[in-house]
Amino acid sequence: AQGNDPKETVESNDAQSTGVAGYDDGFFIAGQLDETDDDGNEKTRHFRLEIGGRLQTQYDLLIAEEGEDLDLARSRFLIRRARLNVTGHFVSPDFTYAMQAAFDRGNPELLDYFVNYAFEPGTFEGRLGQWRVPFLRTEINSSGSLLLVDRSLTTSVFGEGFDAGMGIHNNYKKSPPFEWFFGVFNGTQTDLEVVSFDDANTPTFFYPSVVGRVAYNYGDIKGYSTGDLKGGPLRFSLGASGMTQFGLQRDNESATKATVDYILKAHGFSTSGAFMLATNQDGEALTDQNLFVTGLFVQAGYFLSEMIQPAARYSRVDYEGDDELVHEALGGLNVYFWGHSLKWQTDAGAIIVETPNDTDTAYRLRTQLTLSF
Amino acid sequence: AQGNDPKETVESNDAQSTGVAGYDDGFFIAGQLDETDDDGNEKTRHFRLEIGGRLQTQYDLLIAEEGEDLDLARSRFLIRRARLNVTGHFVSPDFTYAMQAAFDRGNPELLDYFVNYAFEPGTFEGRLGQWRVPFLRTEINSSGSLLLVDRSLTTSVFGEGFDAGMGIHNNYKKSPPFEWFFGVFNGTQTDLEVVSFDDANTPTFFYPSVVGRVAYNYGDIKGYSTGDLKGGPLRFSLGASGMTQFGLQRDNESATKATVDYILKAHGFSTSGAFMLATNQDGEALTDQNLFVTGLFVQAGYFLSEMIQPAARYSRVDYEGDDELVHEALGGLNVYFWGHSLKWQTDAGAIIVETPNDTDTAYRLRTQLTLSF
């Protein structure tokens, strides 16, 4: 390492290093370090760094009904996602790390930065840092492998986004037969500054949100990639997640969310969907929960050829208390130039907002090129 | 790719990968992937990633006349540009990508993120994403190969900066004999949020700014690198660009800009310059345009030796309506340690602001080290 390097380096008594670089499902640098420790034992250490990016450039058009006319509400080019990521393993293939920074829309921010250690690979692993809370299936699903241009509108209502915390799991993103995850998170993505509990007169030592998820996966399914790009026989996954935000309990304001979801693929056809609900505390006890919003979506797509996939989705969000119902129906067409790494997606449809007195409709069209290198 | 990698990867049935890394006008990782598809056909895919940066550290001094005295208006070290970029090609050398993030002055933001596909290399290419709008020659010119410490003051008046959009061209940055670009952009770099057209009662489906540029290039000129670093016989380029911002038409506020420019190099000598004008709509019709500002600059430099280049520039901006005239005259000296990649530039001069009642003068000195790796 350089003399004026900001990083601190490991010193080894006797080490030999070999390396290689290239492209293998991602640009990489990999190296080995053969060490001899003080007792003469040899060990080989493994290091890998991958550099990747994702660019999603979108044209986004939104037209709203206003009275009897249609009004242009939005017409723009949008750098929907401008990502840079660095991932790999360090010392051992079982100790992995991932960093992802977003430069979307000109506001850089950290999305992922975590380490993952496989105590028993695929059986018992631990993760620490910041990453997307694995509550909704559609949020675990990479933004680079969505069935339509973007996620369902239910995601912005029920999703958890990126949060700092820790969890244990059995490599849930790889869809093992009985998949599970359990974790604790800050539960306050937007405010990581000092949280003061003025009204608390007893020390309370832990106020996190807790998240649990299980799924049953049948067949060799990739449960977190929509679309049946590679084809194959019938495969499916059934999942369920729950989370409770204890953090707001102090004002009798705890919140609970739950979801059940599925994905099914067969011979180029795929369908997936989910039902979600959220409750708010409505009394002094944590169990006095009041249902205030439910959501669901269902979507399906089919590969007409290796490259062409039409798809459609229906979503709805029902605000129980406010008597407001939002529907979205979208149809789309995807063209895969190089799998999910280089593809062009277009979708169009309507968003309808129903209230007791009024019904508003807006029409949208989005077309987006994705490059994931 | 790693199991907990944020990016989604391509799966190939049967692929062999080879790779290499090093320095060749930039640090790079390159790889090939030899694929056999289902029909037994072999294809070779090409991948390349380059990592680069640019650091421009400047000492900046500004002294203003105030009454009869000279006052120090500014004395500072400035991290003028702190860039990190990732560029390369993906699947084919004809499909290129580029990302550039700026960390200048502590405010990170995305500058470039685009893809470029050469349908016919050098003849017909398409570009999509965010990059510097190719309106002014001096803006297409990289900030790493300027003749003086920074661009002319006309650039801040007439330049378009970085914007999201799409365009077609014949590899304009490489100065083909008849160079052309045509594109559409958001035209609203500073506000990518919802644009509401409250006063519109008809749906209007496209409100972009459109930009066109042509140039004639004689000899093997690099039209977007000032200075004749390599020497050679007489070469020159003549260019013209126009743009109209339809986006503001709704309030009878469309704007139009035009420029003509040149660059000439011969035997170590170089000169370049441009004239620009901008009009504002001044009536109900799009054609009711009112000239409100003009600008011009001319600059020249000469290599006394391989490393030493004195240079000078005169710029003026004339605000027609406001009766204000701004001049800038600068002289400078450049020392090239390793071409444009490692050089030290110094310039000094005066800025004069003339109004009917007053003439203000300020003196500036800037000295800057550039590293582009």
Place this chain on the structure above:
Amino acid sequence: AQGNDPKETVESNDAQSTGVAGYDDGFFIAGQLDETDDDGNEKTRHFRLEIGGRLQTQYDLLIAEEGEDLDLARSRFLIRRARLNVTGHFVSPDFTYAMQAAFDRGNPELLDYFVNYAFEPGTFEGRLGQWRVPFLRTEINSSGSLLLVDRSLTTSVFGEGFDAGMGIHNNYKKSPPFEWFFGVFNGTQTDLEVVSFDDANTPTFFYPSVVGRVAYNYGDIKGYSTGDLKGGPLRFSLGASGMTQFGLQRDNESATKATVDYILKAHGFSTSGAFMLATNQDGEALTDQNLFVTGLFVQAGYFLSEMIQPAARYSRVDYEGDDELVHEALGGLNVYFWGHSLKWQTDAGAIIVETPNDTDTAYRLRTQLTLSF
């Protein structure tokens, strides 16, 4: 380099490039370029780029006494440091560069971006750009090799952080026997915008802060890495730094800071500490300085085995004028899985704030995993 590359490239008449990549105390790409100049002379140019990161994920608990009770003031997961860095050398091993960006807590910013040239390696070197001002020993010390979870609270009072400037030195971070640094900096990290001196009626051409540091290093000590990870005989370092901020002189507000510090290591034991003071101008002359705050800390640690190191620190800050005294006492335990590159640190203790009328106590617990790749 790519045609649509944002960076400008060096052209060489006749150059051959060879390269290598891997892991050697950091992921790297290195290359050589054998050039033949116009006179037929051969030169070999050396290039190296290293990519690294640092992730520190912390659980942070703070409990404050309020009246007779203890109150939870803070309980959170914290992405304490989320860094990405690019370092290396360019053209020659003597010309090094370093960039470090922080994505901590979701607010990306530039920390380091500088170049360093060794005119005489280890004897006379120059540095230009932005980096951590080498005033406090504990700030020169990388955040990846601290003895406890974070720096002493004296650092937030007396530290200078990252600033733009230039300096000369004899490779001070490598602890040569007689180590020295002298530099000038902006002195205004938080405000790099126009500084106007309204009350000055004479032009004044330079208003920087100046910093000097010297140290005597005995034995083969790494003076800027706490802890005696590798063991060895007695080694120590004694240092002293001073700085004056002339920038505020215009309002008779110049400030001066000074520190003396030490570090000693022997056979797995290490101790370090510092005394600091700061004065403010208290009259019209620059020499009318008034002491207003002093600070000190002392810390020690011992390796019980190759991996396990208990440690402790006492810090105090004494605000002379305000009659306020802050103490902090911490005990900690460090587990080194792979040197400083992968380690787990925990510390706990009390912060006591004494004023003439009151004594407030808070208790803290922090546990943090560090990965530096």
